[in-house]
Amino acid sequence: MHGQYLKGDIGTVAGSEKMGEKMRKPIEANLNSNAQSHKCCEELTGHTQKNKQLIAEFASLDSTDPEFVTHLVDRILAAAQDYSASDVHLQPFANGLEVLFRIDGVLQPIATFASEIAPNIVARLKVRSELLTYRTDIPQEGRIRAETSTSTNSNEASSSNRPDVEMRVSTFPTLHGERAVVRLFAGSDRFRQIEDLGLPADIAVGLADLLEKPAGAILATGPAGSGKTTTIYACLRELADNCKDSSERNKIRRNIVSLEDPVEVAIDGVSQSQIGERADLDLATALRFLMRQDPEVIMVGEIRDPETAEAALRASLTGHLLLTTFHAGSAAEAVGRLLDMGIEPYLLRSGLLAILSQRLARRLCRCHRTVSEAVDTLGVSLEEVSVPVGCEACHQTGFRERFVLAEMLVPDRTEVGSAIISRLEATEIERLAVAAGMITQWQRGVEAVAAGLTSVCEIRRVLGVSRCTNIHDEG
Ligand SMILES: [Zn+2]
Numbered sequence: 001m002h003g004q005y006l007k008g009d010i011g012t013v014a015g016s017e018k019m020g021e022k023m024r025k026p027i028e029a030n031l032n033s034n035a036q037s038h039k040c041c042e043e044l045t046g047h048t049q050k051n052k053q054l055i056a057e058f059a060s061l062d063s064t065d066p067e068f069v070t071h072l073v074d075r076i077l078a079a080a081q082d083y084s085a086s087d088v089h090l091q092p093f094a095n096g097l098e099v100l101f102r103i104d105g106v107l108q109p110i111a112t113f114a115s116e117i118a119p120n121i122v123a124r125l126k127v128r129s130e131l132l133t134y135r136t137d138i139p140q141e142g143r144i145r146a147e148t149s150t151s152t153n154s155n156e157a158s159s160s161n162r163p164d165v166e167m168r169v170s171t172f173p174t175l176h177g178e179r180a181v182v183r184l185f186a187g188s189d190r191f192r193q194i195e196d197l198g199l200p201a202d203i204a205v206g207l208a209d210l211l212e213k214p215a216g217a218i219l220a221t222g223p224a225g226s227g228k229t230t231t232i233y234a235c236l237r238e239l240a241d242n243c244k245d246s247s248e249r250n251k252i253r254r255n256i257v258s259l260e261d262p263v264e265v266a267i268d269g270v271s272q273s274q275i276g277e278r279a280d281l282d283l284a285t286a287l288r289f290l291m292r293q294d295p296e297v298i299m300v301g302e303i304r305d306p307e308t309a310e311a312a313l314r315a316s317l318t319g320h321l322l323l324t325t326f327h328a329g330s331a332a333e334a335v336g337r338l339l340d341m342g343i344e345p346y347l348l349r350s351g352l353l354a355i356l357s358q359r360l361a362r363r364l365c366r367c368h369r370t371v372s373e374a375v376d377t378l379g380v381s382l383e384e385v386s387v388p389v390g391c392e393a394c395h396q397t398g399f400r401e402r403f404v405l406a407e408m409l410v411p412d413r414t415e416v417g418s419a420i421i422s423r424l425e426a427t428e429i430e431r432l433a434v435a436a437g438m439i440t441q442w443q444r445g446v447e448a449v450a451a452g453l454t455s456v457c458e459i460r461r462v463l464g465v466s467r468c469t470n471i472h473d474e475g
Contacts, residue, residue: 063117085103090179094115125171131171200406203408217312222359256296296321370387
């Protein structure tokens with residue numbers, strides 16, 4: 001019997017309640033009835049077709065097949081890649097297991113499966129990520145390795161179905177059974193270089209220049225999921241590629257090492273080491289030993305505590321170029337947080353080359369419309385603003401893909417440097433940085449709204465500035 005484990009709200013694959021009704025009818029009817037609708041994104045109908053295929057594929061899997069759950073999980077993971085999702089959430093509740101994809105930073109419901117097969121779906125995921133299936137009462141972490149990785153597990157049943165990207169699986173026991181989250185890591189060549197990141201041109205150029213420096217620290221900051229790690233990886237690639245290409249006289253080979261927890265993407269030309277609990281090697285110890293390895297460029301995955309911050313900044317003062325990430329809302333706030341951690345102001349002023357702060361904002365889909373009566377225009381005078389509408393191409397979200405909002409603070413500029421030494425407030429540091437030429441994330445956001453690239457609410461959402469209430473379409 002086909003599709004018996006799919007709940008009615010599978011329709012959320014297309015984000016539309018109407019699709020939910022259609023799902024209860026035969027699949028053929030569903031495919032045909034929608035063929036002529038939604039003309040607003042005609043050039044994107046290929047994408048729309050994918051939604052229908054996904055619904056059809058989930059529903060058409062034969063649940064009497066002993067391999068049913070195996071096929072289902074393979075299909076869900078493959079679909080996540082098709083949708084360019086960054087995470088897959090499998091969330092059990094009283095009446096079933098909900099599957100959600102995080103697309104462009106926002107969770108989107110995809111399908112709901114009946115409770116009877118919920119444990120089997122999670123169990124299959126655990127088999128694929130080599131977790132203990134008989135333990136459902138403890139949190140676990142594992143990986144599904146990508147197709148390109150060397151595998152020792154040649155008898156894995158679905159080895160032909162390995163994903164193109166590395167997937168990290170974590171499970172957590174809940175009242176209604178285990179929930180699982182799969183993180184998908186983009187292929188190592190998805191973002192090759194700094195120029196591919198979509199950073200504002202002035203920042204991309206400034207960053208590339210700073211990478212030529214022999215010493216100092218470059219911090220990429222932002223909240224989780226802001227793309228800061230991707231930026232640091234792009235910097236590493238830039239450095240590694242420069243080393244390989246010795247035909248140009250100004251490109252000198254450098255010893256590049258990284259300390260990561262975990263190593264997310266392998267990069268040619270970089271000595272990458274796993275640190276943390278799994279490797280039984282803490283970052284401060286690793287850094288101390290690494291100094292005897294004569295490194296020139298050091299990448300530290302993330303600064304999480306005062307010890308790491310201190311050790312990393314000291315390394316940057318002793319002739320090393322240091323790249324790292326740090327959790328902070330803005331470049332100026334990062335300075336404030338490091339000072340609060342007890343880092344000496346002189347270490348920051350002398351050690352820091354730049355703090356890059358970034359967010360990813362969603363770009364409006366072509367289905368958007370403009371309104372001229374908007375009350376909220378982010379405090380600037382705008383004749384009209386664009387608001388999301390929603391179509392099949394954008395899964396009814398009104399947005400497709402994301403772009404970077406970034407700001408780069410360079411403490412070296414005198415006033416900013418003295419402000420750090422005087423431990424001035426973050427707002428004051430930001431004011432001085434702006435006076436010295438920094439364009440803030442907020443300003444970039446206002447420019448993006450003025451250009452019709454995104455909506456007022458989206459800018460408020462990503463920059464965490466008060467809730468939007470004035471634009472009808474976004475409620
Ligand atoms: Zn759309």
